[in-house]
Amino acid sequence: MIRMFAFLAAIFVSIVAVTSATAIASDGGPISFRIDADRGNAGEVKATFSKRDRKHNEWSTGIPVNQLEGFSVASLRSSSSQPVRFAVVRDAGRLDCAGTGSRSVASGGCTFAASAALSDFLASRGVRRPNEDESFSMMALNVRRDLVEALHAARYPAPTPEDLVGLTALDVNTAYISGLSRVGYRPPNLEALLQFKALNVTPDYIEGFVRHGYGNMNPDELVQLKALDISADYVASFQRVGYRNLTADQLVQLKALGVTADYAQAVQRGSAQLPSPDKLVELRAIGFQPR
Template identity: 40%
Template sequence: MHRSLAFFFALILATVSIATTGLAADADILRFEVSNSGKDRLQLALRRNQAPGRTSGSTFEVRGLAGFDRAALTRDGVPVRFALVREPGRLDCSGRSEGRRARGNCRFTGDPAFASFLVAAGMRRPTEGEWIDLTMVGAKRSLVEALRQGRYAMPSPRGLAGLTALNVTPDYIRTMAASGYRPRRTEDFITLKALDVSPAYIASLKRVGYDRVPVEELIQLKALGVTAEFIASYQRRGYRNLSVSRLVQLKALGILPEEIGRSGSRRPVAMTSEGAPAIMSALLP
């Protein structure tokens, strides 16, 4: 795999891990911090007293934190109280404002029916930390049902949190399947959604002759920003049926078709950067 691709995927995995696994052990005392996060949104961060370096956080609409008075963030010492209620469970929090932030403690109450639903669907019961993460990202039964109806392998509770955090929805799963894409690994939906691989992108590739591209190659194309127009620009120069690996290499090297001179033998010549002719000879037919 090209070095830039390897770096990109490492970055995705690190981002997903930070977003969904901050409280991966059973929780003891939960501490919260709420701050402003743009117009009509609040940032909620949670941490455990016994593991202060590990946090779980997300942004919410103000109305998503039921009972929170945003005006309290403009004054110090104002009591605050709010609840975050989602399908997996609820957080009930109380504290005080200080320095344009609100801090205090939370109590988590998981919904036993939700945990039983996960087990019945073929998943294991979440730990308390995973349960909190599922609540924070807003995991829903409808996503689990979509996976089950599509006969995908059930993810772990952590995987379900990751899918939810990246906004993998039942509609996304169905439309990707209708476009011919059913990943072998359910977790591949995380990478596909993080890269914004959509049915529209898939359709654009099909229009330039790249139909039913394997998921792994589809991910490589999108990660490097290979578009249908990029492919078509080579096709207009006579370079047709380039493999996905060739397209990825050309894009990674920043080589554009207009930089390529053509000789009577149809070999690439007169490149703008030193050493490029030899590279192009290896990459193009």
């Protein structure tokens, strides 16, 4: 239950971002933009792309200035209205915008053209060709060819355009996929890969368990451990006091009830034998506190 809640929460965040982006391109309506050059991190501007039809939808993002082709922050500093033109060009398509701006703020309208080259490339990798809305979502989230290549090289099932948007929203990239392969893990499907990334199951996290003798855990066990924030250090603390072969299920039960290695040692005092993991869980569940 805890694992599923954490996973769904992370996916919900990504779906909100993806849905907002998709809504802008739907129904064939005009796309408007607003740029605030005084907001955003260093080297970025705050950009909002909006579409008005039956309801108002927005895609807002901090975007690096160097990704706005033809845009000049300096020209926007004028106190009088100046023409503004720029393009956002990504693997999935091109957004061409024009308007006016002054005093660090610009606004206007945009047109979007999906990339036929990317559509052909996806088809060559067994991926369904995206429709216009999906292409816009892929452009907004910046779905890249190298993600498709990495999935193909790792022999994952062919993704859908929606899969690619979801994976990109959670920042699943080539480095992450190859990093998992490096430590001997390939989640069995794209859903499991999303679970790994949503819970931040990293190659370093996996390697920590491998160093402590847990090199054969299945992906589902790793997801359960990460959902409860069970670290390799937690495992090592139990190993130091004599618990050498705790299973993933036992670790989950112990951590869920807040059982620590110190608690186990305190329970053991006055006894020649370590209490079993099941006994520790039982004692903790009834609120037993050793003196």
